[in-house]
Amino acid sequence: MTETMRAVVLDAPGPPDALVVRERPVPVPAPGQVLIRVHAFGLNRSELHTRLGLAGPDVTFPRVPGIEATGVVAACPGGEFLVGQQVMAMMGGMGRSYDGGYAEYTVVPASQVLPFSSGLDWATLGAVPEMLQTAHGSLTVGLDARPGQSLLVRGGTSSIGLATAVLAKRLGMTVLSTTRTPARAEALQAVGVDAVLVDDGAVAPQVRERFPDGVDAALELVGTPTLPDTLRAVRVHGTVCFTGMLSNQWTVPDFYPNAYLPRGVRLAAYSGDAGDLPADVLQGFLDDVAAGTAVVPTGHVYRLAEMAQAHADMESGRYSGKLVGTT
Numbered sequence: 001m002t003e004t005m006r007a008v009v010l011d012a013p014g015p016p017d018a019l020v021v022r023e024r025p026v027p028v029p030a031p032g033q034v035l036i037r038v039h040a041f042g043l044n045r046s047e048l049h050t051r052l053g054l055a056g057p058d059v060t061f062p063r064v065p066g067i068e069a070t071g072v073v074a075a076c077p078g079g080e081f082l083v084g085q086q087v088m089a090m091m092g093g094m095g096r097s098y099d100g101g102y103a104e105y106t107v108v109p110a111s112q113v114l115p116f117s118s119g120l121d122w123a124t125l126g127a128v129p130e131m132l133q134t135a136h137g138s139l140t141v142g143l144d145a146r147p148g149q150s151l152l153v154r155g156g157t158s159s160i161g162l163a164t165a166v167l168a169k170r171l172g173m174t175v176l177s178t179t180r181t182p183a184r185a186e187a188l189q190a191v192g193v194d195a196v197l198v199d200d201g202a203v204a205p206q207v208r209e210r211f212p213d214g215v216d217a218a219l220e221l222v223g224t225p226t227l228p229d230t231l232r233a234v235r236v237h238g239t240v241c242f243t244g245m246l247s248n249q250w251t252v253p254d255f256y257p258n259a260y261l262p263r264g265v266r267l268a269a270y271s272g273d274a275g276d277l278p279a280d281v282l283q284g285f286l287d288d289v290a291a292g293t294a295v296v297p298t299g300h301v302y303r304l305a306e307m308a309q310a311h312a313d314m315e316s317g318r319y320s321g322k323l324v325g326t327t
């Protein structure tokens with residue numbers, strides 16, 4: 001008899017209640033794949049794009065969404081991981097071209113899996129993989145960030161923005177973060193942000209009041225509407241990394257570099273994969289959280305049956321911090 005599980009299925013793009021819980025067979029892993037008993041999974045804007053039909057052609061339906069999952073290994077025919085081992089999985093087509101994390105079980109390629117060991121609760125652990133990977137990758141690959149440097153985070157109250165602030169403070173950077181919502185200043189200060197800037201569209205002048213030559217580095221999470229102003233906030237030979245597009249706008253029409261880029265300011269981009277998060281970085285971060293010297297910026301935790309509400313909340317920006325589903 002085939003074992004069954006509960007999974008959230010999206011038959012086609014639609015409103016939040018297009019996400020429905022169904023009984024499905026537990027997927028069977030082939031050699032090179034890992035069956036994970038999912039305990040928690042972070043929610044991502046990528047899944048919002050999938051649900052809204054804005055994702056690329058690699059997304060096919062019906063689909064169990066979820067570009068990340070956290071749990072324990074239930075089966076691993078190739079022997080890459082031990083049954084019972086704690087793991088996180090992310091990216092690599094998960095929840096896009098094959099079924100992902102919004103389920104009690106998921107099968108993923110072993111290449112997308114990272115082991116860890118932690119006594120933290122599952123909801124906290126479930127918030128970590130994609131958020132930490134993107135924040136770490138943006139700071140390292142994207143910005144080559146160094147201790148003592150100054151960093152502007154545009155879209156600071158997003159989960160990626162908050163996680164980047166946490167990592168940047170651990171690195172010894174000075175962090176300036178933006179929000180459009182002044183009442184969220186406290187959430188930014190709670191993760192160690194040095195200066196909160198209210199984003200009225202012109203952040204560069206506010207940055208230059210504090211750093212007249214501009215900051216060393218900036219992380220763009222809002223998208224192309226704010227990118228020119230973010231570029232103007234950065235010093236000559238400083239770098240802007242384009243990682244996010246909270247505005248849902250990510251292209252620059254008629255890009256003419258000499259008119260678009262301030263002289264000497266560098267523009268990079270980051271889009272990551274599990275391989276950008278070394279297992280020792282993940283473990284070190286989790287150990288610091290357990291020791292109380294780092295925090296996981298979690299916004300709200302939902303049950304599997306509450307994914308429609310979770311997506312409605314993500315779309316309306318109800319919470320700041322990472323939204324997490326638990327099974």
Ligand SMILES: NC(=O)c1ccc[n+]([C@@H]2O[C@H](COP(=O)([O-])OP(=O)(O)OC[C@H]3O[C@@H](n4cnc5c(N)ncnc54)[C@H](OP(=O)(O)O)[C@@H]3O)[C@@H](O)[C@H]2O)c1
Nearest residue numbers: 045134157158159160179180244245246247270271272317
């Ligand atoms: N490159 C990669 O590998 C990668 C990986 C993961 C995520 N991302 C991207 O990173 C971005 C952040 O993702 P997330 O999951 O951390 O987001 P999130 O937590 O859902 O961010 C929500 C916050 O973003 C701000 N926001 C929403 N719409 C905005 C708009 N139009 N303009 C300015 N701010 C807006 C709001 O803050 P305020 O009200 O406080 O302003 C809101 O509270 C997304 O664009 C996501 O697609 C990229």
